[in-house]
Amino acid sequence: xxxxxxxxxxxxxxxxxxxxxxxxxxxxxxxxxxxxxxxxxxxxxxxxxxxxxxxxxxxxxxxxxxxxxxxxxxxxxxxxxxxxxxxxxxxxxxxxxxxxxxxxxxxxxxxxxxxxxxxxxxxxxxxxxxxxxxxxxxxxxxxxxxxxxxxxxxxxxxxxxxxxxxxxxxxxxxxxxxxxxxxxxxxxxxxxxxxxxxxxxxxxxxxxxxxxxxxxxxxxxxxxxxxxxxxxxxxxxxxxxxxxxxxxxxxxxxxxxxxxxxxxxxxxxxxxxxxxxxxxxxxxxxxxxxxxxxxxxxxxxxxxxxxxxxxxxxxxxxxxxxxxxxxxxxxxxxxxxxxxxxxxxxxxxxxxxxxxxxxxxxxxxxxxxxxxxxxxxxxxxxxxxxxxxxxxxxxxxxxxxxxxxxxxxxxxxxxxxxxxxxxxxxxxxxxxxxxxxxxxxxxxxxxxxxxxxxxxxxxxxxxxxxxxxxxxxxxxxxxxxxxxxxxxxxxxxxxxxxxxxxxxxxxxxxxxxxxxxxxxxxxxxxxxxxxxxxxxxxxxxxxxxxxxxxxxxxxxxxxxxxxxxxxxxxxxxxxxxxxxxxxxxxxxxxxxxxxxxxxxxxxxxxxxxxxxxxxxxxxxxxxxxxxxxxxxxxxxxxxxxxxxxxxxxxxxxxxxxxxxxxxxxxxxxxxxxxxxxxxxxxxxxxxxxxxxxxxxxxxxxxxxxxxxxxxxxxxxxxxxxxxxxxxxxxxxxxxxxxxxxxxxxxxxxxxxxxxxxxxxxxxxxxxxxxxxxxxxxxxxxxxxxxxxxxxxxxxxxxxxxxxxxxxxxxxxxxxxxxxxxxxxxxxxxxxxxxxxxxxxxxxxxxxxxxxxxxxxxxxxxxxxxxxxxxxxxxxxxxxxxxxxxxxxxxxxxxxxxxxxxxxxxxxxxxxxxxxxxxxxxxxxxxxxxxxxxxxxxxxxxxxxxxxxx
Numbered sequence: 001x002x003x004x005x006x007x008x009x010x011x012x013x014x015x016x017x018x019x020x021x022x023x024x025x026x027x028x029x030x031x032x033x034x035x036x037x038x039x040x041x042x043x044x045x046x047x048x049x050x051x052x053x054x055x056x057x058x059x060x061x062x063x064x065x066x067x068x069x070x071x072x073x074x075x076x077x078x079x080x081x082x083x084x085x086x087x088x089x090x091x092x093x094x095x096x097x098x099x100x101x102x103x104x105x106x107x108x109x110x111x112x113x114x115x116x117x118x119x120x121x122x123x124x125x126x127x128x129x130x131x132x133x134x135x136x137x138x139x140x141x142x143x144x145x146x147x148x149x150x151x152x153x154x155x156x157x158x159x160x161x162x163x164x165x166x167x168x169x170x171x172x173x174x175x176x177x178x179x180x181x182x183x184x185x186x187x188x189x190x191x192x193x194x195x196x197x198x199x200x201x202x203x204x205x206x207x208x209x210x211x212x213x214x215x216x217x218x219x220x221x222x223x224x225x226x227x228x229x230x231x232x233x234x235x236x237x238x239x240x241x242x243x244x245x246x247x248x249x250x251x252x253x254x255x256x257x258x259x260x261x262x263x264x265x266x267x268x269x270x271x272x273x274x275x276x277x278x279x280x281x282x283x284x285x286x287x288x289x290x291x292x293x294x295x296x297x298x299x300x301x302x303x304x305x306x307x308x309x310x311x312x313x314x315x316x317x318x319x320x321x322x323x324x325x326x327x328x329x330x331x332x333x334x335x336x337x338x339x340x341x342x343x344x345x346x347x348x349x350x351x352x353x354x355x356x357x358x359x360x361x362x363x364x365x366x367x368x369x370x371x372x373x374x375x376x377x378x379x380x381x382x383x384x385x386x387x388x389x390x391x392x393x394x395x396x397x398x399x400x401x402x403x404x405x406x407x408x409x410x411x412x413x414x415x416x417x418x419x420x421x422x423x424x425x426x427x428x429x430x431x432x433x434x435x436x437x438x439x440x441x442x443x444x445x446x447x448x449x450x451x452x453x454x455x456x457x458x459x460x461x462x463x464x465x466x467x468x469x470x471x472x473x474x475x476x477x478x479x480x481x482x483x484x485x486x487x488x489x490x491x492x493x494x495x496x497x498x499x500x501x502x503x504x505x506x507x508x509x510x511x512x513x514x515x516x517x518x519x520x521x522x523x524x525x526x527x528x529x530x531x532x533x534x535x536x537x538x539x540x541x542x543x544x545x546x547x548x549x550x551x552x553x554x555x556x557x558x559x560x561x562x563x564x565x566x567x568x569x570x571x572x573x574x575x576x577x578x579x580x581x582x583x584x585x586x587x588x589x590x591x592x593x594x595x596x597x598x599x600x601x602x603x604x605x606x607x608x609x610x611x612x613x614x615x616x617x618x619x620x621x622x623x624x625x626x627x628x629x630x631x632x633x634x635x636x637x638x639x640x641x642x643x644x645x646x647x648x649x650x651x652x653x654x655x656x657x658x659x660x661x662x663x664x665x666x667x668x669x670x671x672x673x674x675x676x677x678x679x680x681x682x683x684x685x686x687x688x689x690x691x692x693x694x695x696x697x698x699x700x701x702x703x704x705x706x707x708x709x710x711x712x713x714x715x716x717x718x719x720x721x722x723x724x725x726x727x728x729x730x731x732x733x734x735x736x737x738x739x740x741x742x743x744x745x746x747x748x749x750x751x752x753x754x755x756x757x758x759x760x761x762x763x764x765x766x767x768x769x770x771x772x773x774x775x776x777x778x779x780x781x782x783x784x785x786x787x788x789x790x791x792x793x794x795x796x797x798x799x800x801x802x803x804x805x806x807x808x809x810x811x812x813x814x815x816x817x818x819x820x821x822x823x824x825x826x827x828x829x830x831x832x833x834x835x836x837x838x839x840x841x842x843x844x845x846x847x848x849x850x851x852x853x854x855x856x857x858x859x860x861x862x863x864x865x866x867x868x869x870x871x872x873x874x875x876x877x878x879x880x881x882x883x884x885x886x887x888x889x890x891x892x893x894x895x896x897x898x899x900x901x902x903x904x905x906x907x908x909x910x911x912x913x914x915x916x917x918x919x920x921x922x923x924x925x926x927x928x929x930x931x932x933x934x935x936x937x938x939x940x941x942x943x944x945x946x947x948x949x
Contacts (some may be wrong), residue, residue, distance in 0.1 A: 009059075015291035041427065043104070051618075053765065057490050058875055059904075064903065071569065079795075079927060083448070084278045084279065084280060084411075084448040085278065085279045085280075085448070085449075086278055086279060087129055087132050087133070087277055087278065087279055088631040088804065089128075089277075090131070090132065092208075093128050093131070093208075094122060094200070094201065094205045094207070094208040094227075095124070095200050095201070095204070095230070096128070096589060097117060097120045097121060097124060099199050099200055099201070100113070100120050100123065100124055100234060100662070101120060103200060103231050103234055103235065104200045104234060104235060104238050104418070106199065106235070106236050107239065112441055114257040114385065115238075116256065116257075117310070118258060119256050119257065119258060119261055121559065121816040122258055122261060123234065123238065123261065123356045125235065126237070126239065126265070126275040127230065127233055127234055127275070129274070129275055129276070130230070130233055130275060130814060131226075131230055132231065133160045133274070133442045134153070134156045134157060135156075135160075135209070135214050135568050136224065137155075137156035137159050137160055137445070137835055138153050138155075138156040138214055138215075138226075139212075139213070139214045139215065140441075140454040141155055141156060141218075141428060141454070142214060142215035143454045143456070144216075144454070144455060144456065144457050145217065145457065145551055145562060146207065146216050146217065146601070147215050147216065147217035147218070147219065147225055147600070148214050148215035148217065148218045148222045148561045149219045149221065149222050149595075150173075150177070150219065150221040150222050150224070150365070151428065152215070152222065152428075152620045153173075153222045153225040153226050154170055154173070154225060155424055155425075155427065155428035157170055157225075157229055158170075158275070158424040158427070159167050159420075159421050159424045159445060160235075160281065160422075160445075162270040162271075162274075162283070163293050163294050163296045163297065164270060164294045164296040164553075165233070165236055165270060165271070165274075167296070168232055168236060169228070169232045169236070170229070171231040171768050172223040172228045172229065172231070172712055173224065173226075173228040173229050173230035173232075175197070175228070176196035176197060176198055176224055176225075176227070176228035177196070177221055177224050177225065177228075179195060179196050179197045180192065180195045180196045180197035180224055181196040185703075186698070188701060188702070188705045188727055188729070188730075188735070189727050189729055189761070190729060190765070191203070191709065191729060191733070191765075192220070192224070192591050192709055193227070194226055194765075196226055196227070196228065198228060198231055199231060200226055200227045200230065200231045200933045202220070202223050202709070203229070203709035203710045203711060203733070204229045204711070205223045205227040205230075206218060206220060206223035206643065206709075206710050207645070207710045207711050208711075208712075209222070209223060209226065209919035210644055210645065212481065216600070216601040216602075217600040217601055217640075217644070217808050218599065218600075218644070220635070220706075222644065236271075236352070237265070237271055237275075240264060240265075240268055240393045241256065241260065241261055241264040241265075242254060244263070244264035244267075246700050247774075255390070265287075266286060266288070267286055267287070268287055269284055269286045269290070269291070270284060272285070272286050272287050273285060278448065279448070280411065280445065280447055280448040280449075280450075281413075281445050281446055281447060282326070282411070282413075283414070283417035283420075283446060283525045284413060284414040284416065284417050291328045291330075293324065293325075293327060293416070294330070297327065297349075297416070301702075302451075309481070311532065316353075321346075322343065323345070325343055326341050326344050326345050326415065327414060327415055327416040328414045328415070328416065329341055329384075329414060329415045330384070330413065330414050331383070331384055331386035332381060332384045332385060332411065333386060334381075334385075335377060335378060335381045335596055338377060338381045338384060339377055339378060341415055342372055342380070342415070342419070344379065345415060345416065346369070346370070346371075346372075346419070349419070350521055351507040353818065359609070363530075364852070368780065369432075370423055370426055370427075370432055370433065370434060371432065371433055371434070372433070372434045373433050373434060373435050375436040375438070376422070376433075376434045376435050376436050376438060376439050379436040379439040380422075380439045381420060381446065383418075383439070383443050383450075384415070384418070394868055395667055396495075404929060406910075411447060411448055412616055413446040414642040417446060418439070418446070419443055421441070421442035421445055421446060422434050422438040422439050422442045423438075424439070425437075425438040425441050425442065425455075426438050427457070430863045437452075440452045441454075441455065441702065445639065455521050457513075457515075457520075458488060458516070458520065458523070458524070459481075459484035459485060459487070459488040459511060459520050476503065479501045479503075479510075480502055480509060480511075482498075482499075482501050482503060483498040483499070483502040483509075484498075484502070484517065484520070486498035486501070487517045487520065487521070487529070487533075488520060488524075490524075490526055490529060492528055492529060492592060495529075495532050495533065495536055496536075498517075499536065501546050502517070506537075506883065507533060507536050507537055507538045508537075508538060508539045508542055512543070513546065514544050514545040514551075514552075516538065516539070516542050516556070517533055517538065518530065518534070518539070518540070518542070518556045519540040519542070519554075519556050519559050520543065520569075521533055521556075522557075522559040522560040522565065522568055522832060523554045523559050523560075523562075523563055524567075525560070525563060525565035525567075525568055527565075527568055527571060529566055530556075530571055530572070531571065531777060534571075534767075538937040540555075540557075540572060540575055540576070540577045541555050541556075541582070541624075542555065542556065542558060542578060542886075543555060543577050543582045544558075551591075552591060552598070553581070553582040553590065553591045553935075554579065554581065554582070555577070555582055556572060557572045557573070557577045557578070557579075557580075557581060557594050558575065558581050558592075558597065559592055560572060561594040561597045561598050561603075561606060561610075562597055562616050564601065564603055564606065566606060566609065569594075569606060569609060569610075570609065573609070573613050579594065579595075579610060579613045579614055579615045579809060580593050580594070580595075580616065581593050582618065583619065590735050593615065593616075593618070593619050593637075594606075594610055594615065595607065595610045595615035595616070595617060596619070596620070596635070596637050596640055597609060597685060598649075599617070599637040599638075599640045599644075599646070599649055599650075599653065600640040600641070600643075601644075602641070602643055602644060602646035602648075602649050604648055604649055604652065605648075606647050607637075607652055607653070607863030611652070611656045612655070617636060617637035617638055617653045617656060617699075618636055618637075618638075618695060618699055619636060619637070620635055620636030620637075620639070620699070635702065635706070636699050636703075637653055638650065638653055638654075638699050638700060638702070639699070639702045639703045639706050641703075642655060642703040642706050642710075642712060642715045642716075642719070643702070643703075643706035643707065643709075643710050644710075645710065645712040645715065646709075647712070647714055647718070648701070648714050650715055650718070651718070652724075654718075662871075688704065697724065700719050700722060700724045701724055701725075701727075703715075703719060703722070704716055704719040704724055704730055705727070705729075705730055706942070707719065708729070708730040708733040708734050709733060709735045711733075713734050713737045713738055713741070713743070713746065716730065716734050717734070717746065717749075720753070724755050725756065725757075725758075726753060726756055726761075726768060726914045727757075727761055728757055728761045728762060728763055728765060728770070729758060729765060730769050731750065731753065731754065732765065732769060732773065734746075734750055734751045735747065735751075735773065735774075735777075736773055738750060739773070739777050739780075744783060744786070747786060748783075748785055748786060748789065751786065751789035751790065752789060754789075754793050754796075755796075766797070771797065774790055774793060774794070777790065778790050778930070784931070787930065787931070792925050795863075805915075805918075806911065806914060806915045806918055808884075808908070808911060808912060808915065809907055809908045809911040819877070819880050819881050822876055822877060822880045823839055823840050823873070823876065824839075824840055825840050827840075827842065828840035828841065828842060829842060830842065830843050830846065831842050839872060839876075841876065845879055845880065846879075846924075849879050849904070849906065850906060851907040852913065870893065870895055871893070871897060871900055874887060874889065874893070875897075875900055875901070875904060878906070878909050883908075884909060884912040887912075889913075889916065891920065894913055894917060894930075895917075895932050897909075897913055898900070898910060898913035898914065898917065901913055917929055
């Protein structure tokens with residue numbers, strides 16, 4: 001029994017535990033994309049269904065040989081993924097299928113072919129999983145500083161997406177953000193997506209991030225990054241499908257099906273695991289379990305390029321093969337083996353990144369290289385260690401009892417993915433060394449059933465024993481680190497001893513993160529320690545240096561507000577901390593003030609406290625030198641509260657009495673305001689705008705723009721009630737939101753306000769987005785007031801030009817009788833009983849007129865207001881006379897005759913009636929005509945009438 005168990009364990013080890021490096025010439029398979037041009041390298045595209053018995057199963061001197069396969073009959077291993085936790089399925093995604101189709105057609109290569117709605121829907125579902133993965137990682141990273149910026153999104157992209165795809169997505173995000181920052185001239189008259197050159201709505205993504213609680217505070221640049229990333233990811237996946245040989249072609253045009261989409265994804269190791277529904281991220285493998293390197297790590301291709309240029313080191317095929325196996329290793333037997341693997345991989349990846357940064361290899365952006373701390377290697381060895389490999393050593397006695405279940409090969413990531421994710425965490429915290437927590441964070445993402453807490457902002461990880469320091473400097477760093485740890489433990493009786501260890505700056509010493517002890521205490525919310533540090537002489541207004549770009553110039557009050565510690569904020573303000581943070585009187589602000597941070601988080605208590613202490617809601621991030629905008633944009637507290645949808649906070653900011661300022665309205669602006677249309681406003685808002693001045697007008701216009709973009713229509717209406725003028729874009733976005741939310745009273749109010757928009761505000765957006773939206777509302781609305789309001793807007797937009805004429809439809813030649821036989825009993829073979837009177841007709845004429853006319857009992861279900869005798873007389877007169885020339889139709893009969901013509905399928909008569917209606921259209925009658933068309937179910941006529949309107 002023991003022998004059988006040992007054999008089974010050895011077999012499982014050879015089948016599922018891959019070290020994958022070194023002299024593996026007899027390995028069955030290690031990569032479907034080899035770095036070497038060797039014909040002897042075996043590769044199976046479908047993989048996972050073959051079992052090759054190698055000598056390494058009997059004699060393994062190290063873990064260089066491996067069998068990278070799974071037994072087909074081993075259902076426990078093959079179905080292991082079904083037992084893993086799954087990602088939450090999104091019910092609502094921040095895009096539509098129409099936007100997906102438009103985004104795909106932005107790429108010239110993807111304009112060929114027309115994917116079906118089923119394909120687009122499936123693609124949308126798959127990419128939504130990638131969105132969830134990126135958002136989950138960004139959510140964990142945002143906990144550190146309690147806000148999500150573009151840095152968190154960029155780092156999350158690097159962690160979740162492969163090297164090649166992440167570079168493409170980040171490039172697209174950077175391009176979108178650059179366009180956004182350069183379009184400052186007309187920033188309130190165009191949507192954020194249009195300013196970024198994107199199809200997907202940045203406002204929808206921002207609102208989705210807030211609703212999903214990615215962070216308490218979401219910066220608009222983070223939303224731009226995420227929007228551009230997802231849009232680029234759609235094109236990336238579809239482009240790989242387009243290039244797939246599995247796509248069928250119809251007359252040379254690609255024909256996309258669900259089967260071809262599934263097969264293309266299953267064969268791609270860079271996107272298959274990304275789009276799976278499991279919480280853990282499967283990397284470096286396709287659906288068959290075949291390990292492969294991404295295109296960006298094709299070392300053979302880069303060596304050929306280097307060889308032609310005469311630069312770089314030329315490696316032999318054996319060296320390239322060894323490096324390939326090092327990157328694809330999934331198991332190791334010892335810490336020494338792992339150290340050699342990591343060293344070899346990092347040695348080759350970093351020079352490659354320096355030569356070609358666009359390949360996205362996970363190396364620090366600066367010249368200094370990233371190194372691995374010993375604790376990080378031991379932690380990584382814990383997750384990659386394979387005890388069965390040690391059994392090959394004759395000096396080691398195999399275990400007779402197995403207490404742990406080995407993870408199957410299907411869930412084991414290769415070493416290159418461990419490096420990619422761990423180094424991404426290292427880069428995010430601006431460090432040059434990978435520590436054990438970076439590895440644990442990578443394990444949480446890559447392995448099923450593994451979890452750990454997010455990295456917190458604390459002094460425990462503030463010290464790095466860099467190798468560039470001498471012994472004395474390193475000793476001083478260790479002592480300073482000990483002092484920070486003593487203060488971090490929360491014991492107030494150790495403050496004096498800890499200060500002696502911090503260095504020459506004493507209580508105001510800064511860690512490598514740029515944090516003082518007081519800042520760390522404010523982050524923790526340790527009120528007693530804050531008081532002790534203040535009593536010990538800590539600088540209450542010390543500023544955070546430029547280590548982390550999103551918290552530079554942050555003060556202790558800034559960090560207390562970031563983490564929402566109201567008692568600590570109260571204590572700092574009582575000790576005369578600057579309520580505006582690092583902002584000096586009269587100076588420009590390049591960071592966010594405490595009030596801005598509290599407003600973005602929607603913390604009503606903090607906002608009220610800061611306002612009571614004199615915080616100014618008008619302060620935003622100013623322009624740098626009057627030329628370019630600062631990285632955080634110029635959003636003030638009004639805009640941040642409005643963009644996040646915190647209506648109560650926004651109203652609190654508005655209620656705050658404004659400080660005396662010398663900024664007043666110019667004569668031109670006063671005249672413009674006084675000459676505008678008089679509107680009914682709430683009593684408390686009368687005259688407010690004229691008293692506040694143009695600075696507040698600019699601030700509220702910006703807040704109105706962001707609230708409209710993000711779908712917070714209630715806040716937008718509140719701002720409008722203060723007299724802030726509409727722009728066409730904010731009006732259209734508010735109208736779109738109200739329509740989607742079915743808020744009919746607000747739609748009526750918005751339509752009434754259209755006349756307040758100045759004609760110089762009209763842009764191309766009115767034609768491309770505005771009119772289609774209003775026609776959509778007209779089709780869906782059953783409210784007469786809304787229909788009349790829309791008719792007024794259409795009339796105003798159409799102008800005094802004549803209505804295009806409709807042309808008659810020539811009637812097809814059919815059987816024809818002399819008009820003498822109309823309602824003539826002579827030779828009649830059909831008799832209708834109408835209103836108790838007989839009406840005579842002839843079958844030969846009725847049967848050839850239309851399919852509907854051939855039925856004898858069609859009049860039974862017809863209910864008309866016009867007397868049926870007169871109506872039937874007109875229809876029969878049209879049939880017997882062979883045209884409309886002899887018809888004399890009254891205006892009171894035209895609508896019923898039109899319905900009858902549609903019912904009897906008489907197209908020429910129907911068109912003749914529509915022409916008469918179009919001639920009678922006025923602003924007074926158009927709504928009635930449209931309503932009649934909708935009631936009668938005449939969709940074509942309704943569209944025609946709306947076009948004529």
